[in-house]
Amino acid sequence: MPTENLTIATDAGHDLAGSLELPTGLVRGAALFAHCFTCTKASKAAVAITRALAREGIACLRFDFTGLGGSGGEFGRAGFATDVADLVAAAEYLADRFGQKILLVGHSLGGAAVLAAADDLGFDRIAAIATIGAPSDVPHVLERIDGDLAAIRESGSGPVSIGGRDFELSREFLERLETIDLLAEVERLRVPLLLLHSPTDALVGIENAGLLFKAARHPKSFVSLAGADHLLLDDRDADFAANVIAGWATRYLPMRDDWPMPEDGVVVKSGHGRFGTEVHTASHRFVADEPRSYGGDDAGPTPYDLLLAALGTCTAMTMRIYADRRGWPLEGTTIHLTHERNHEEDCEHVLDGEEGQIQALTRRIELEGDLSGEQRARIVEIAGKCPVHRTLEGHLHIHTTTAG
Template identity: 60%
Template sequence: MPTENVSIPTSRGYQLAGSLELPVGAVRGAAVYAHCFTCTKQSRAAVEIARELAREGIATLRFDFTGLGGSGGDFGQAGFASDIEDLVESVRFLCGRYGNGLLLVGHSLGGAAVLAAAGMMSPGRIAAIATIGAPAEIPHVLGSIKGDLSAIERDGEGEVVIGGQRYNISREFLQKTAEIDLLGEVGKLHVPLLICHSPTDETVSVENAAKLFGAAKHPKSFLSLAGADHLLLDPHDADFAAGMIAQWAGRYLPMSGTVAAPAEGVVVASGEGRFGTEVRTTSHTFVADEPTNVGGNNAGPTPYDLLLSALGTCTAMTIKMYAERKNWPLDHVGVALRHERDHRNHPVAGDHFEAMDAGARIEALYRRITLSGDGLTSEHREGLLSVADKCPVHRTLTGELHIHTELASGIGDETDPQ
């Protein structure tokens, strides 16, 4: 996926470091991802989930909270209230690019932050919220801080260890972290909520998900991440969570950037990647791209892959249909294809040498067909092979083909070719 590094301005005078994961095809929505306590935007879950959401067409911003990673500010002075402010600033930044109706995704304490922040944003900014392993109470995070918290309350500041890292935190940090009534904030939400949690989460027990679910209003949903750990260190767990979130959120996102389905034929539209293109048929959508070695993102088949696929699939379908009509014992058809720009390498190319030497450009498609089935005779195989050249796509490619091109009068008119 294409990644764009961004800086998010804050009203507190410093910048938040962000990475915007962009879909290769058309953008059908946008999301802000909030990472777990003392993690950064570079944590495995943050990267995996943001990129998987992008693969599903959702441009996703992952950013570092105040004082973490590449963001400015002092983590030790910030506290949970600062995380909420960071989210408000990040949502404002992304809405400026994609408009209102964002998806908020929060992991662990980031999940609690998105739940608390949503109610402080302008109506319409947030379309839906998804949490992963979120605690039901903010003071829960204080249990993961190793240090003398009572001494910090008494002296005003002190050193602690969080997630293996040393930080100097203040009394204000502890107070701001403890004073939020999260369940009360959840009860005020008026946006769809998906709560994702693993029953085997040893850091934040699944009972927290039950409390959040009980406090929330409908529409609300629960997704079990059975077998996953709290940080989703297994990429398969992160991909599963992201894929399910994307499918669920698609019900609520504006999807204004999605290419409309044509009444007939195919429509393509360029996306955020260098070569990535969304392909839309009357009933299917997929992405075409180029390999990374030529500057693409390898997010889908290349144009020549699609050309070969058209010939191969049509060949297989035609052969199978013919065998069924003849009641021949064909069980399987395999078609392997490749494309070469220079036809000279083929044994039968001799007929074209003179034309190619004169400057003619003659390319070639090579097709190898495998037929299997108990009882297939040599006569059957010869008959089926002869049918291959009669498939409609083969006839189109080898017949006289005209391509008529015109410039559409306006944006979006490409959906109705005449």
């Protein structure tokens, strides 16, 4: 999937560094991901979840909070209120760019931040909110700070260590953390909420999820990340959380109305990848692409895969109809198809205006069931009469017109 690096201006005068994960095909919605305390947009959870959402057609922005990663500003003087302001700025960028309600996703303190930011952003601009390992009590973060906090309150600033990293914190940073009533913020929510939390989370206990869930209004959901650690360091845990959020989010980010299904034929629309293309039929949508070895994102079958699939599926269906009409015990079919060609050379020939090479499709058919030799021979013979086979071997003309 293509990743667009961008910057977002803040009212404080500095820029936030962001990475927008775009679907290979078209965009059905947009989401914003807030990373955990002192993490960055490059955290395992941030990357896994934003890319999983992109695979579902949801453009997802992950960004660095003030003073972290590639973002400007001073982390030690920012505090929770600044995180909320950062989220509002990033969310407004997404809402303006894509022109629709967005999904907010937050991990750990980032989860608390998206809950607190919802009211400031406006419920009418939010489709839904999902959190992972979010605390119900924001000041509890102070317990994770290794340093003399009393001295910081007395002198105005001082050094601390958070997760093995050194920072200079201000008195304002601490005060902003201590004044947040997150449960009151959750009680005011008027959007769908999904809480994901591990019962074995050693940093933010599972009781936090219980308090948040109790405070929230319906529709609300809870998913247990059993066995996962707080940071989702295991790829399987990160992928599971990502897929759950992506699946849940599609309920609240429905397919856009400006992508009507064609009444007949197929409509193809270019997407965001180099080759990624949306295919729209009267009742289905999917992405076609090229493999990474040819410069694509490998997000879907290639055009030649689809060609072979058309012949193979039509062959299987035709043989099934023929056997069923005669009451023959055909239990199943397996068809292996290949295309003999040099794809890159073919493309170069077309671009140079030269005639294409003579190509061949090879089809190997396996029939399952207690069929006689004569029945097998007749079924294989009928395979050559399937409609797609006849189209490919017939006198096919392609007529091209332009619109607009």
